Amino acid sequence: MSHAAQFNMNANQGAGFDRLFKLKDGNGNTDITNYTFTAKIKPHHTSSTSVAFTVTVTNASHGEFRLTLTDAQTSAMVAGTHQYDLIADDGAGGVDTLIRGYFELEPGISQ
Numbered sequence: 001m002s003h004a005a006q007f008n009m010n011a012n013q014g015a016g017f018d019r020l021f022k023l024k025d026g027n028g029n030t031d032i033t034n035y036t037f038t039a040k041i042k043p044h045h046t047s048s049t050s051v052a053f054t055v056t057v058t059n060a061s062h063g064e065f066r067l068t069l070t071d072a073q074t075s076a077m078v079a080g081t082h083q084y085d086l087i088a089d090d091g092a093g094g095v096d097t098l099i100r101g102y103f104e105l106e107p108g109i110s111q
Contacts, residue, residue, distance in 0.1 A: 004085065004097040014075045014108035016068065023063035023098070033060040034091030039067055041077075041084040041103050051077060055086070079107035 011017040023030040039053035053067045067086070085100040 004100045006101050007099050008101040008104070009084075010104040010106060011069065011074055012106050012108060013077065013079050014071055016071045017074060018066060018068045020058070020064065020066050021099070023065070029061070030063040031061050032057060032063050032065065032088075032090075035060075036089045036091070037065065037086060038089075039084065039086040041069075041082050043078065043080070043082050045083050053084070053086075074105060075108070077105055079105050081105075 009017075009019060023032060035057070037055035037057075039055050040050040041053065042050045051069065051073050053069060056066045056068065058064045058066055082103040082105060083100070084103045086098050087095060088098050089095045
C-alpha cells in the first residue's frame with residue numbers, strides 16, 4: 001500500500017451515515033478477504049475522544065466495504081468539521097492508513 005487517499009465526507013447531525021467504497025489497485029479490484037478495518041472520527045486528530053465507524057465488507061473479492069454511523073452516533077457528536085481515517089490490516093503483517101479526510105457534520109434542525 002502507499003499514501004492514504006484524501007476523501008472528505010459530510011453528514012447531517014441526527015441522521016445515519018452510509019458510504020460505499022471500492023478498493024482498487026493498478027491491476028483492478030483488490031481482494032480484501034483477509035482484511036480487518038478500523039475507522040474512527042475525531043473533532044481533531046489530537047483529540048482523546050473518538051467515534052468508531054462500523055466497517056462492513058460487502059464484497060471482499062471486489063474490494064467493496066461500507067462505512068456507517070448510526071443516527072444516535074451523529075446525534076451525540078458536535079456539529080462542525082471533524083477528521084477521520086481508515087486503517088486496514090491485510091492479515092499478512094501489512095497495516096496501512098488507506099483513507100483520511102475531513103468529515104463535516106451539519107447541524108440538525110428538526111431533531
